[in-house]
Amino acid sequence: xxxxxxxxxxxxxxxxxxRLSCAASGFTFSTYGMHWVRQAPGKGLEWVAVIWxxxxxEYYADSxxxxxxxxxxxxxxxxxxxxxxxxxxxxxxxxxxxxxxxxFDYWGQGTLVTVSS
Amino acid sequence: QSALTQPASVSGSPGQSIxxxxxxxxxxxxxxKYVSWYQQHPGKVPKLLxxxxxxxxxxxxxxxxxxxxxxxxxxxxxxLQAEDEADYYCSSYTSSSTWVFGGGTKLTVL
Numbered sequence: 001x002x003x004x005x006x007x008x009x010x011x012x013x014x015x016x017x018x019r020l021s022c023a024a025s026g027f028t029f030s031t032y033g034m035h036w037v038r039q040a041p042g043k044g045l046e047w048v049a050v051i052w053x054x055x056x057x058e059y060y061a062d063s064x065x066x067x068x069x070x071x072x073x074x075x076x077x078x079x080x081x082x083x084x085x086x087x088x089x090x091x092x093x094x095x096x097x098x099x100x101x102x103x104f105d106y107w108g109q110g111t112l113v114t115v116s117s
Numbered sequence: 118q119s120a121l122t123q124p125a126s127v128s129g130s131p132g133q134s135i136x137x138x139x140x141x142x143x144x145x146x147x148x149x150k151y152v153s154w155y156q157q158h159p160g161k162v163p164k165l166l167x168x169x170x171x172x173x174x175x176x177x178x179x180x181x182x183x184x185x186x187x188x189x190x191x192x193x194x195x196x197l198q199a200e201d202e203a204d205y206y207c208s209s210y211t212s213s214s215t216w217v218f219g220g221g222t223k224l225t226v227l
Contacts, residue, residue, distance in 0.1 A: 035216070037163075044120075044221035045155070045163065045206050050214075059214045062118050095162065103153035103168030104208070110162065 002026040002106045004096050009111030012086055022079040022096030022108055030054070030074035033099040036081050038092035039110075046092070049081065050099070064090075086115045121146065121207055121219035128225040134195040137222045139207030140188060145217055147188035151210035154183060154192045158203045166205075167192060194224070202226045 008020040022034070036048040049060045049070040058070050069082040079096050091114050097104040122140040129135040139146065139154075146152055154167040165174055167183035170190060180195045190209070194201055207219040 037218075044204075045157075045208075045218045047208070047216040047218055050216065057214075061215060102172070103165045103174070104155070104163075105165050105168075105174060107162045107164075 002098070004098065004106055004108035006094060006096055006108045006111040009094065009113045011114045011116060013117050014087060014115055016086055017082070017084045018086060018113060020081040020083065020094055020096075020111060020113070022081075024077045024079065024096075024098075027098070029072075029077040033101070034070075034072060034079045035097045035099055035104060036070060036079075037095045037097055037104070037107075038090075039095070040089075040092040043092075048094070051079070083113070086113075088115050091115045118211070118213070118215060118217055121209060121217055123205075123207060123219035123222045125220070126223045126225065128227055129194075129197045130227045131197050131199065133197050134193060135197060135224065137192045137194075137205050137207075137224070139190040139192070139209075139219045141190075141209055141217070142188055144212040145209040146185065146190050146207075148212060149210045152183070152185060152190045153208045154181075154190075155206045155208065156201075156203050157206065163206065197226055199226050 003025045005023045035050045051070045067085045071080045093110040095110045096108045098106045152170045155163040157163045170185045171183045205222045
């Protein structure tokens, strides 16, 4: 069965960095585009970034462009999100989600990132 | 990348039908078939209900249906049940090769 398991969240000070990981299993990871979506406490969903199946293209929300980098290692079935220059407004649950070009069909359980001094 | 516009809340009685709208622009909702809808219960992970405007994934009840007219997409839930009480989000692909979500709609089953 398809599984997506995020890790790497935690409490970090403003201006610092954090790297999230998403371990995928149960499907051929290298054939799917992958996204990060976040949800601030008590707020709605916000799309963050996408990376194509082969890593050839990446796109970002304006709110994170220039600070976050999405990447993947298809040999290890793992998705990453490098988050630099973190701000209080980046505090959220971060979900990785699969994109079969038919909606975001599978989601991980999420990892909580808290940016606070 | 402005969020798509959804009503903050809708309500209905069991057995009734409700419709949630999702308004964007010609650069997102109006320009592409890649509109999807998600259901999220409190403390849970979002669940895909509708993709490509009208399609239901396997296992999703046929009480959920989607449509689009111009820059506005809609999710209709028929035969409302207590378990349908949740937050609902629309999403669309955009002309910038990015995606955008709506602000979310809280459905209350009276």
